[in-house]
Amino acid sequence: MEVRQARYFIAVAEELHFGRAAHRLHMSQPPLSQAILALERELDVRLLHRTSRQVALTKAGEVLLKHCRQLVRESERTRAAVGHARDGLRGELVVGAVASAFTDLLAPMLRHYRKTRPEVRLRMVEVDTESGAEAVRNREVDLALVRRTAGGAGVRAVPLHRDTFVAALPLDHPHATGNDDLDLAGLAADPWVWIPREVAAGYHDEVVTACRRAGFSPDARHQANSIATQLAMVSGGLGVAIVPSLTVRARADVAVRRLRVPPGVVLSILVHEDADPLVEHFVATMVANSV
Secondary structure: OOHHHHHHHHHHHHHOOHHHHHHHOOOOHHHHHHHHHHHHHHHOOOOEEEOOOOEEEOHHHHHHHHHHHHHHHHHHHHHHHHHHHHHOOOEEEEEEEOHHHHOOOHHHHHHHHHHHOOOEEEEEEEOOHHHHHHHHHOOOOOEEEEOOOOOOOOEEEEEEEEEEEEEEEOOOOOOOOOOOOEOHHHHOOOEEEEOOOOOOHHHHHHHHHHHHHOOOOOEEEEEOOOHHHHHHHHHOOOOEEEEEHHHHOOOOOOEEEEEOOOOEEEEEEEEEOOOOHHHHHHHHHHHHOOO
């Protein structure tokens, strides 16, 4: 049964008058009468008692009216759901993010987004920068929050937040305390906790450049695949590191010193070049509410 037929029958059943029902449907009466007769033939049942003075529902007509209303309501819900998906109001988003993005930066954005789009299902996946970019490219995730400024082939990068680096030191390090900005050259003799370039190329290159500008090549003795692990190693006294300031904002197990000439790193949202409206709205919300 078509939704159009259901709408015709509802109008006739509620008005119990073909003329009024036709006026309500913005059509003439003869086509409406023919449509109801065709429906009765199709269902092989009499739906209306007709006399020269009145129209009344049969028992079968009463049952059909209930189901027609359900059919129309479901049609309207389907139309609304498709429209919501088109407009970024409903659907599912798979969001990849580097571990450090789940700190002060991402949490308030997600809370705001979930309030404004409660019918969008979010699924979060932790990624590193390079795997996140590849996941967007392969459509394994809808978008990824990573520390890089370029998307690459088929991927667009939307800058979200620029953060400056700070030095993260063990609590018993000689430079752990001090009110002045730390000269990075003061850490030249220390072992470093390092994130390899294949994990986060942009982040790695910024650190290397900063050390070279300070006149030394760091002793990259320990390797970590995330900033969280990097800071855990620093906390354990294995070495020093420079990290984005947001990642150490609430930590008490490492000493944090501002740098005299601090490098910076950009947290960007990577999306596919032909992202749909649901993704684009999420990106717009994140950018509007970034710190």
